[in-house]
Amino acid sequence: MASKKFDLIVIGSGSGLNVAAQAANAGLKVAVIEKGPLGGTCLNRGCIPSKILIHSAEVAETIRNAGKFGIKVNGFEVDFASIVERASKIVDEDSKNIEKSIKEAENYTLFKQEAKFVGNKILQVGNEQITSDRIVIAAGTRSMVPPIAGLKEVEFMTSDEALRITKLPKSMIIIGGGYIAAELAHFFGALGCEITIIEFNDYMLTSADAEIYKKFTEVFSKKYKVILGHAVSKVYKEGEMFVVDAQNKNTKEIVKFSAEKLLIATGRVPNSDILDVAKSRIATDRKGYIATNEFLETNVQGVWAFGDIAGKFLFKHSANLEAEVVSQNMLYPKSKSPADYFAMPWAVFSSPQIAGVGKTQEQLVAEKVDFAVGKYFYKDIAMGIAMQEEDGFVKVLVDRPSKKILGAFIMGPEASTLIHEIIVAMRCGEGTVDNIWNSVHIHPALPEVVQRAFSHIDW
Numbered sequence: 001m002a003s004k005k006f007d008l009i010v011i012g013s014g015s016g017l018n019v020a021a022q023a024a025n026a027g028l029k030v031a032v033i034e035k036g037p038l039g040g041t042c043l044n045r046g047c048i049p050s051k052i053l054i055h056s057a058e059v060a061e062t063i064r065n066a067g068k069f070g071i072k073v074n075g076f077e078v079d080f081a082s083i084v085e086r087a088s089k090i091v092d093e094d095s096k097n098i099e100k101s102i103k104e105a106e107n108y109t110l111f112k113q114e115a116k117f118v119g120n121k122i123l124q125v126g127n128e129q130i131t132s133d134r135i136v137i138a139a140g141t142r143s144m145v146p147p148i149a150g151l152k153e154v155e156f157m158t159s160d161e162a163l164r165i166t167k168l169p170k171s172m173i174i175i176g177g178g179y180i181a182a183e184l185a186h187f188f189g190a191l192g193c194e195i196t197i198i199e200f201n202d203y204m205l206t207s208a209d210a211e212i213y214k215k216f217t218e219v220f221s222k223k224y225k226v227i228l229g230h231a232v233s234k235v236y237k238e239g240e241m242f243v244v245d246a247q248n249k250n251t252k253e254i255v256k257f258s259a260e261k262l263l264i265a266t267g268r269v270p271n272s273d274i275l276d277v278a279k280s281r282i283a284t285d286r287k288g289y290i291a292t293n294e295f296l297e298t299n300v301q302g303v304w305a306f307g308d309i310a311g312k313f314l315f316k317h318s319a320n321l322e323a324e325v326v327s328q329n330m331l332y333p334k335s336k337s338p339a340d341y342f343a344m345p346w347a348v349f350s351s352p353q354i355a356g357v358g359k360t361q362e363q364l365v366a367e368k369v370d371f372a373v374g375k376y377f378y379k380d381i382a383m384g385i386a387m388q389e390e391d392g393f394v395k396v397l398v399d400r401p402s403k404k405i406l407g408a409f410i411m412g413p414e415a416s417t418l419i420h421e422i423i424v425a426m427r428c429g430e431g432t433v434d435n436i437w438n439s440v441h442i443h444p445a446l447p448e449v450v451q452r453a454f455s456h457i458d459w
Contacts, residue, residue: 039098156436175263354410373457375456
C-alpha cells in the first residue's frame with residue numbers, strides 16, 4: 001500500500017496543536033491525528049472540566065462555612081445535573097470549534113481515527129497509510145486500571161466517566177491517594193457525597209514536601225474517611241453497592257467498605273502501546289514513556305515526543321512549554337535549544353489547595369545541600385485572620401551561601417495563585433530571597449504570607 005506523504009504528522013490534539021499551528025503557518029502540509037474530541041486530555045477529560053466542576057464545590061463549601069462569619073444560611077440545594085451540564089457544554093463547544101477551525105484552515109488534514117505505527121515512520125490511520133520525515137508524538141496518557149481481583153467484572157469509573165455523570169452519588173469509594181483522588185474527592189464530597197479514600201501509602205500526595213503532605217492528609221482526613229496503609233485485594237458487587245476488600249499492609253487484616261460508586265484514581269499510563277511505537281523502533285522506558293533527549297528528540301531521527309507521553313512532567317503548562325521547544329527545534333534545526341524545566345510548578349485544586357515549585361526538603365537533605373527553611377502561617381497575617389484560616393502555611397527552602405530559592409510549598413486558600421510570585425522570582429529574577437522580600441506587598445492582602453515566610457528563615 002502506498003503511503004500518503006506529509007511535511008509533518010502530529011499525533012494528538014492537545015498541546016500538539018501548538019506545534020501543528022506553527023508548522024502550518026510556516027507553509028508545511030500537516031496531518032493531525034486525533035481519534036477523540038479535539039483539544040486533548042486537558043480540555044476534554046482533565047484540567048478544564050474538573051476545575052469548572054471544582055469551582056461549584058468551592059462555592060458549596062463557602063456556603064456551608066458561612067456561619068463562621070456571621071452569615072446564617074438555612075440550607076441549600078445542589079442541582080448536580082446542571083453543574084455537570086455546564087462543564088460539559090463548555091468543553092464540548094470548545095472542542096467542536098477547534099475541529100471546525102482545523103478543517104477550514106489551510107495546510108491541515110485531520111484524521112479522526114486511531115493510529116498505529118506499521119513501519120519506519122509509517123502510520124496506519126483507518127484504511128490509509130501516511131508517512132512523513134517529521135513526526136511529533138503528543139498522544140498523552142490514559143487512566144491506569146490496576147490488576148485488582150474482580151475489577152474487570154464491575155462498572156467502575158475513572159476520572160473520564162466521573163466528570164460526566166449527571167447524578168450525585170450518595171457515597172463513593174476512591175481507590176488512590178494522588179492529586180486526581182484529592183480533587184475529585186473534594187468535588188463530590190463538598191456537594192454532599194460520602195467519600196471513602198483507600199490509599200496504600202501512609203499519606204496522600206506523597207510527591208509533595210513531607211511537611212505539606214502530612215498536614216494535608218491530616219486536614220483532609222477530618223473531612224472524609226481516609227483509609228491509609230491498605231491495599232485493595234478484591235472488588236465486587238452486593239446488590240447495587242460496590243464492595244471493596246482492603247488489606248492492612250502491616251496487620252494483614254481485611255476490612256470491607258461499600259459505596260454506591262467506585263472511582264479508580266491510581267495514576268496514568270502512556271499511550272505508546274496503543275500507537276505501537278516499537279514498529280518504528282521508537283524507544284520507550286520501562287514504564288512505556290517515550291524516551292527523549294534534552295531537545296525532545298526520540299532515538300529515531302525526525303521524530304519528537306513531548307507532553308504526558310514523554311513522562312517528564314504530566315502538566316498542561318509543561319506540555320505547552322515543550323511544544324514551543326519542539327516547534328523551534330523542528331523549524332530551525334541549526335539553532336536547537338533544550339527544554340528548560342527549571343522552576344516547573346504544580347498545584348492540586350483540592351480543599352485545602354496546595355502548590356509547589358522546586359525541590360522538597362527531603363530531596364535537599366539527600367543531596368546534602370546547605371539550606372535554610374522559612375515558614376509562616378496564614379493565621380498570623382491580617383487576611384488569614386479575616387478568613388479564619390487555621391491550617392494554611394507557606395514553606396520556603398533557600399540555599400544558605402547564595403540566598404537562592406531552592407523550593408517553595410503552600411497549603412491553603414489560593415495556593416495556586418500565591419506560588420506565582422515565587423515562580424517569577426526563580427525563573428525571571430535573580431531567584432533570591434531579596435527578590436521577594438524587597439518587593440512591596442499590599443497590606444492587608446494574602447500575598448503577605450509569602451513575604452513573611454521569606455522574612456522568617458532560620459539562617
